[in-house]
Amino acid sequence: MFGLDSKDTKLLIVVALLVILAPFILNPFPTDSALAQFNAGYPDLMQRFVIFGIFAIGFNILFGLTGYLSFGHAAFLGVGSYAAVWMFKLLSYNVIPAIALSVIVAALFSVLIGYISLRRSGIYFSILTLAFAQMSFALAYSVLSNPKFNLTNGETGLQVYPGDPQVLHHEGLPDVPHLFGIAMRDNFWEPVFGGWSFTFNNGYYLCAVLLIAVFYLSIRIFRSPFGMMLRAVKSNQQRMNYTGLNARPYTLAAFVISGMYAGLAGGLLAAMDPLAGAERMQWTASGEVVLMTILGGAGTLIGPVLGAGFIKYFENIFSKINDNVLHQWFSFMPDGMEDFMVFVLHPFIGKGWHLTLGLLFMLVVIFLPGGLVEGGQRIAALFRGGRKKRGGAEDGEHHPKPSPHVAE
Amino acid sequence: MGILEVKNVNKRFGGLQALGNVNLSVQENTVHAIIGPNGAGKSTLLNCLVGKLIPDTGSVMFDGQSVLGRHPYEINQMGISRVFQTPEIFGDLTVMENMMIPCFAKRDGAFEMNALSAVGRQKDIIERAEHVLEDMKMLDKRNMHSASLSRGDKRRLEIAMCLSQEPRLLLLDEPTAGMARADTNNTIDLLKQIKEERDITIAIIEHDMHVVFSLAERITVLAQGTPLVEDTPDKIKGHPKVREAYLGESA
């Protein structure tokens, strides 16, 4: 179906179902129970799951397929957001022109940066992209926000002010980002079943539709001759060159496609919440999408989406667990025991979520180079009674193979 | 006029004269070997032919067109395929994928943004790749990870990849280097078979005299960056200068 083989069609349908039913799936615990802490089914986080999923899918087209490790992709997300907010300021709150422009601007920006950065490979490429991203951040944070020429509104973030032109805005349209009158932040259905409550949000479903579309697109790219060429770039550029293939336009195309995915993600971020902060361009933000992709499984189709979900879950749910919550959990224990458990867990929760994330990330890089997807496959293989066939080969996906460690 | 004409090529690295006034003419549909002791400039010459190095002076014409200043991929698109000393294949990809890539390069050129059609639907490419694999008796290994092939099979795959492009000139850089005798003989047989079945010109750089004399129709002897003689294998065998410069030492 849709030009995919049956396996990929199944994957697409599973992903689509998960995304569409996410408001149910992510709220498994009754609202009043202690475990409601772990519910993630509220609009903002669901939007973030999907938006950063898009970002990571795009990044994976570059990194997962060609092996070019960019530390500057957050810059494209940032310019995408700025472009979208500028459309809100100048035209209207309709998200269509905003998202369109954010993709276009990100594409132009990535052509420019990609054309220059791709003249080098390996760590040099990484450092070039890093340098570009840091420059963009510095420019956005202060230089381009001076009162005389305020393109980014600096520290505060670019936002819509009442005095902005908004030439296409008229009475009757909501004063928030909307799709032809449907406000992004409104919920269209808030059912309550027994103790459970769920939220169905307009903006989330716009993001969800786009995620499914770009996920489909990325399957097509992975399975296309173009995708094969990108894997060839990663595998052996010398052979590629002597086979009559020019690697640079291939990598540039991959770079620009992934830049456009980032721009789309940036545009959507602004469409869900019309404020664009400069921090989303910082190199650590680029590092975050690297973490997502690796954590989920670079080069796999579904991995980056999982990784994005994982990290955003950590950032938003784990960081909100504080000692009070811990005390509630362990209140069934004797006092000394309770205090001890809280003491042990304290460094890893709440303000310590960075530490947990860092440890987890190291563990994945060391033991699971294929990320969570590889972990899942290993577990699945265990259940299947240890059939010899390794997961990677059967779906034709492309995992970085763990190389043997240096012998002692 | 040969299909490949090298005229007055010079190349210096710092103080070292790597190639001095090299002239070479490879005739169409022949097997032409270039031999010489270590440091004779064989690899430098080869790199000048494929665009990795640019000679200081002189010209390299392929089928009437200069290759100088062109990128390796452009030269390949002109019809020159190269086999490396240690097999260069796409190790992360399967044998079949390895075969399809050169077929795409042949069909679509150096760059083609073919991002939406499934690889599985490229019937002509698959057919062509399978055909060559069958010729090379590797069809049973089509789904193997190419990194897990034996060394001999890797060499065979690399040659198959080159052949699938139907090159007019096939350049082989010491194709049997580091091989066991049996593998070497297999390779010789393979190259003989290729020669018989196809209209193809082969230029081969080789150390191993056994290989050279089993395959070559013409031989150029290189010493210290300059061609000493060029002749048929029989004549070369008896040539005193060659004996002195090369065979004597290696015997």
Added chain:
Amino acid sequence: MDAFLLQILNGLDKGSAYALIALGLTLIFGTLGVVNFAHGALFMIGAFCAVTVQRILSLSYLTEDPTQKDFLGRPLQVATPYVESWFGTDIGSAIISWSVPLAILFTIPIMLAFGYAMERGLIKYFYKRPHADQILVTFGLAIVLQEIIKLFFGANPIQTPEPDALRGSLDIGILLGLDANAIIYPIWRLVYFFFSVAIIGGIFAFLQFTTFGMVVRAGMADRETVGLLGINIDRRFTIMFGIAAAVAGLAGVMYAPINSPNYHMGMDFLVLSFVVVVVGGMGSLPGAVLAGFLLGILESFASTTWATTTIPGINQIVIYLVAIIILLTRPRGLMGRKGVMED
């Protein structure tokens, strides 16, 4: 003219910090071929060694002083450092005041051991993995290290002053016959400069004149051949990793009075130090040092009012601009060997 000299001086100082960090980074890359994103964290840990030593030396016992009140109106608990009660107030406070230089003695073994453990425990499993994996695992390690430091020391910068005797500034202008106040320069920064020159000199001498160093240099040039000679090059490389960590740590210790240590200072320096290494040439020790000083000076000049009014924001981006230009025009850097990661 004085403004010119002044910025050169400032640049030398900034540059000596860059050079020290980049030197360690290059040692690791040159010997082990590992791209270490945790190197900034090593610098940060060095700085926190200074904090730790300062804390240890000022360990105190409390006595109640009924004449003074604390913020709750209770009698004030006066803290008297043990060293002051052991050696008398004068010597005791002098010891505490010298805690940063004293921390050097503490830092060297700690960082050597730390580097050794890091190489044996983690890095050695990554020699054969792609550079991307090395970057990622060391990046993860950097996050973990800085979060652990934050856990113990908090997020606020911690004041670690230089010794009283080395406080204050020199009027270099007067020494050069210029006006008073034309060129003033903090004494500690001069100390830092000479300290780094000494360390850099020490490392070069060590590599140049000891057998150990010769083997390591040979190994950097051609690891396999040296290995074939029956020399255990891996063990030496492990020690070099320890030394590189110690260099980064020492750079951090002595920098603590200039830049009050905080847990994220490593990340602040990391990007910069990679730029320095790239500009100097991957794997070239003299290149790293040269580029460190050059970039330090360049950054200082870009910060002058003249530069920032000519090109607004140039001080924010000059380092990155230089990196981009060098990478595009001379990818092997100022002094890199031809062919080392030149693509």
Added chain:
Amino acid sequence: MSKSNFTRRGVLRTGAVAGAGVALPTIFTSRASAFTNEPTGSTVKVGFNVPQTGPYADEGMDELRAQELAVQHINGEGDGGMLNTFSSKALDGTGILGKKLEFVTGDTQTKSDAARASAKSMIEKDGVLMINGGSSSGVAVAVQGLCQEAGIVFMAGLTHSNDTTGKDRKANGFRHFFNAYMSAAALAPVLAKAYGKDRRAYHLTADYTWGWTQQESVQAATEAMGWETVNNVLTPLASTDFSSYIAPVLNSGADVLVLNHYGGNMVNSLTQAVQFGLRDKQVNGKNFEIVVPLYSELMAEGAGESVRGVYGSMNWNWQLTDAGTQALVKSFGEKYGRPPSGSAQTCYVQTLLYADAVARAGSFNPCAVVEALEGFEFDGMGNGPTLYRAEDHQCFKDVLVMKGKETPTNQFDLLELVEITPRNQVEYPPNHPMFGGDEASLGSCNDGA
């Protein structure tokens, strides 16, 4: 998309079965309640959104402590703190309007994006009615805008930029903390008195919005006293070494250095300026002086000995001797073993003020709360008689001028109080040009209905 239609129908059917005993799901109605997150149970939730990671994590921690304390006092636990001294007696220690106050916490990371994400999760998931906290102006403006859109009340924590209640003011947002203009207005006369009216100032300014507004304010206020401004140099936020900015100062003819820096920037620039020996020098026949317009306890701690003799301003300090301050210092100090910082006091007071406004309004509706807070005059909260001005939701109260103490006796005793500048000296009209002029408007209150 026939597939998803099918799916939704399936869901509806199961939904109807599952919900048979309960109310049927209301489809396509977004809001059943009168205003955002209207509390229905016996508890009511507020959100404390403070930096828990990043450079301001310690400050965030202190804010969090104060907020927890405020919640305890409102719920009648502990000694009641400032509730005993607060001039309004609407709160009786049984929660708010009979509902127990609960709180959730979040991490702003001192990034506007992350702060908004965390605030959104509090609003959407936890159902909070008010968000309080933060330690930078960028975050405050970003979260204030969000609360305005969502229809809940925002009580800003530490935010010092003029914009928060200037051009970015919002009807649902309130600032207890003082601002750059007030700092400058309070400092300038003290500086003129201490250093003379014939001074030449050199500004180093952090290159972002807050830095600019503070620089603008200080320059205007000092020039009004007769000072001259020699130069203003913008320094990148990421700077750690300020030597190239400090070195030219002595040679510029300036005799005062104003450091418009905060946090790590301030700790480093001040330490390095002192290392350069600026404070030992004589220029124009006068002692060279350094001024840090905005002080905080944590910064003073980080800069250590360098703060000695350096002037700055604060919103509040634990050394004040009024009853309110003493009550807070006592309950905070006994619980956490240290005096509260200025931003902690702001967060504590803001939480009480919100609860009090709800109690006085008799409703949790944000618009009723806004109305109760607008023009509210109160006392007993440590800052003397205070007014929440209706026009821009800025608190007006006395401003403290502080100086680094020469001989501190303990780690909390780094700053000394020089002068309490009375409220009328730091007041300004709501349409002051530095605060957005006539264009700035609060907009109308949003309750989310």
